[in-house]
Amino acid sequence: MDDSKTVLTHLIKTRLQGAISKVFPEADPGLIQLQICTNPRYGDYQCTSVMAIAKGLKLNPRKAAEEVLEHLDLSGVASDPELAGPGFINIRLLPEAVTQALLQAARTGSCFVQPSDQTQTMVIDFSSPNVAKPMHVGHIRSTILGDSLARVARLLGHKVITDNHIGDWGTQFGKLLVGWKKHLDAANLAKDALGELERLYRMVNQACEEDEAVLEEARQELVALQRGDENNLAIWKEMKEVSRLQFDQIYERLGVVFDHAHGESFYNDHLHSVVQALTEKGLARDSQGAKVVFFEGQPDLEDHPALILKKDGGANYTTTDLATLDYRRKQWQPDEIIYVTDGRQQLHFRQLFAIFKQWQPESNILLSHTWFGSILGSDGRPFKTRSGDTIKLNDLLDEAEERALRAIKEKNPDLPEQTANELASIIGIGAVKYADLLPNRQTDYVFDWDKMLSLSGNTAPYLQYACTRIRSIFRKASLDEAAFLAECIASNMELVMESTHEQTLARKLIHFGLILESVLSDHRPNYLCNYLYELAGTYTSFYEHCPVLKSEGSVQTSRLLLCSLTRQVLEKGLGLLGIQTPSFM
Numbered sequence: 184m185d186d187s188k189t190v191l192t193h194l195i196k197t198r199l200q201g202a203i204s205k206v207f208p209e210a211d212p213g214l215i216q217l218q219i220c221t222n223p224r225y226g227d228y229q230c231t232s233v234m235a236i237a238k239g240l241k242l243n244p245r246k247a248a249e250e251v252l253e254h255l256d257l258s259g260v261a262s263d264p265e266l267a268g269p270g271f272i273n274i275r276l277l278p279e280a281v282t283q284a285l286l287q288a289a290r291t292g293s294c295f296v297q298p299s300d301q302t303q304t305m306v307i308d309f310s311s312p313n314v315a316k317p318m319h320v321g322h323i324r325s326t327i328l329g330d331s332l333a334r335v336a337r338l339l340g341h342k343v344i345t346d347n348h349i350g351d352w353g354t355q356f357g358k359l360l361v362g363w364k365k366h367l368d369a370a371n372l373a374k375d376a377l378g379e380l381e382r383l384y385r386m387v388n389q390a391c392e393e394d395e396a397v398l399e400e401a402r403q404e405l406v407a408l409q410r411g412d413e414n415n416l417a418i419w420k421e422m423k424e425v426s427r428l429q430f431d432q433i434y435e436r437l438g439v440v441f442d443h444a445h446g447e448s449f450y451n452d453h454l455h456s457v458v459q460a461l462t463e464k465g466l467a468r469d470s471q472g473a474k475v476v477f478f479e480g481q482p483d484l485e486d487h488p489a490l491i492l493k494k495d496g497g498a499n500y501t502t503t504d505l506a507t508l509d510y511r512r513k514q515w516q517p518d519e520i521i522y523v524t525d526g527r528q529q530l531h532f533r534q535l536f537a538i539f540k541q542w543q544p545e546s547n548i549l550l551s552h553t554w555f556g557s558i559l560g561s562d563g564r565p566f567k568t569r570s571g572d573t574i575k576l577n578d579l580l581d582e583a584e585e586r587a588l589r590a591i592k593e594k595n596p597d598l599p600e601q602t603a604n605e606l607a608s609i610i611g612i613g614a615v616k617y618a619d620l621l622p623n624r625q626t627d628y629v630f631d632w633d634k635m636l637s638l639s640g641n642t643a644p645y646l647q648y649a650c651t652r653i654r655s656i657f658r659k660a661s662l663d664e665a666a667f668l669a670e671c672i673a674s675n676m677e678l679v680m681e682s683t684h685e686q687t688l689a690r691k692l693i694h695f696g697l698i699l700e701s702v703l704s705d706h707r708p709n710y711l712c713n714y715l716y717e718l719a720g721t722y723t724s725f726y727e728h729c730p731v732l733k734s735e736g737s738v739q740t741s742r743l744l745l746c747s748l749t750r751q752v753l754e755k756g757l758g759l760l761g762i763q764t765p766s767f768m
């Protein structure tokens with residue numbers, strides 16, 4: 184291994200994995216973790232994996248850890264690792280390893296992150312709105328979470344395939360076709376396509392409730408569409424296209440890009456072969472004219488059989504997802520598929536995963552349902568407009584930008600219009616994204632404009648502002664940051680960090696790579712938000728206690744380097760949350 188390029192935490196982890204494999208050759212290196220010590224009294228890092236392995240093998244965990252320590256060589260990096268309690272291995276970095284890590288980060292721009300040695304292929308299925316329905320705030324969490332996970336996974340060296348599983352097929356099209364043929368307002372369609380489709384849908388839906396004949400008409404239109412009627416197919420395609428254009432506008436505002444947007448209809452031709460395969464395997468059975476998968480012997484699903492073919496011969500959401508899963512397996516051979524949707528779909532995914540496991544038991548794809556809670560209004564009820572309608576994503580983003588613009592203009596009335604607008608977009612959209620990613624995703628959270636746009640507290644504007652403040656230190660010192668870094672590297676400088684505030688900040692920076700690994704393994708970007716907020720706090724106490732501009736010589740250079748690396752990690756971290764950083768605020 185070329186240690187001059189290996190990131191410090193990666194090096195420790197690799198050595199630890201090596202030592203553990205010597206004692207337990209059958210242990211899966213992927214499961215061996217290095218954790219950050221929450222209490223620095225015990226050291227910087229801790230490993231509990233040996234205890235877990237020993238427990239699995241019914242061995243004495245402390246003895247097992249002792250044996251591992253005999254093989255663990257961390258010379259030059261950490262002081263002698265300590266064994267604590269029932270078998271914790273505690274690791275304390277040597278000060279020179281810390282300074283070396285900082286210089287290396289300055290030299291390589293790695294931000295203390297190194298791609299994994301165990302590259303995985305991951306499919307991330309997220310956003311997935313429905314055609315002919317506007318994207319609403321519920322879709323925002325999926326879009327923002329999925330995008331952030333994809334960014335983190337890519338930075339960690341994995342092969343990521345993002346697929347927007349758009350709901351572009353289904354019973355709603357019967358009603359929409361009736362509406363389109365009879366009541367289409369072409370001008371409105373050109374202006375606000377999704378709004379017009381929603382209007383048509385509501386109108387016909389209402390009519391169906393009042394008049395059986397309209398319902399029958401919608402059914403006929405749907406059957407014709409499914410049969411491949413040319414006119415209906417052409418209208419359906421147009422509805423899909425106009426919806427797509429509007430979705431794309433939103434993705435552009437959010438800076439979200441997909442590798443694929445196959446959508447549900449892409450699998451239409453495969454649905455019947457899925458039903459056939461499951462029937463032949465004896466997994467799906469006839470039940471009152473429909474085909475159903477029963478989960479006998481699976482206590483959590485026994486009461487929830489899954490319908491895969493309706494009485495009328497139509498397939499459904501589950502059938503489509505089975506065909507999708509089969510396609511993704513064949514097409515991309517993923518190690519993991521991550522589905523990001525709200526918590527109400529938990530049963531659906533448990534059924535889907537259980538069916539797939541029985542259908543293709545040889546497949547060892549890790550299937551993860553990464554679910555999230557709701558966004559609530561200040562009254563604690565689902566977030567709605569004043570009139571009780573669901574809030575459209577576009578309107579929400581408009582309001583975020585307007586609010587940010589007002590605050591910017593108040594503070595900085597002379598800013599040119601375009602600059603102010605650009606800044607408002609970075610701040611407003613950043614604030615919404617951050618507020619969405621910060622809470623534990625499985626809890627509901629209250630949407631609060633004032634809180635999310637505040638310059639203090641755990642918010643995006645606070646972190647963005649921290650970055651701009653660091654930039655201004657370099658401006659005040661009349662230094663070009665990039666040139667300063669180049670100079671540090673070229674002169675092979677010695678770092679001096681005598682204050683504990685400097686030491687603490689340096690160590691916090693080095694943690695970044697491990698934080699990203701835990702974000703990815705638990706699918707929780709909130710770990711990253713909290714880390715960045717803590718980093719900004721650690722930086723503030725460093726800055727209060729260790730004068731930068733008033734110091735001199737190598738003390739000043741070392742402090743400036745800490746400033747620059749903090750800014751780099753903050754910006755990189757925000758970038759992984761899909762949030763940009765302005766050059767000034």
Ligand code: ARG
Binds near residue numbers: 349523
């Ligand atoms: N279109 C669905 C919805 O809005 C979400 C689809 C999620 N992905 C999947 N493969 N089922 O609820």
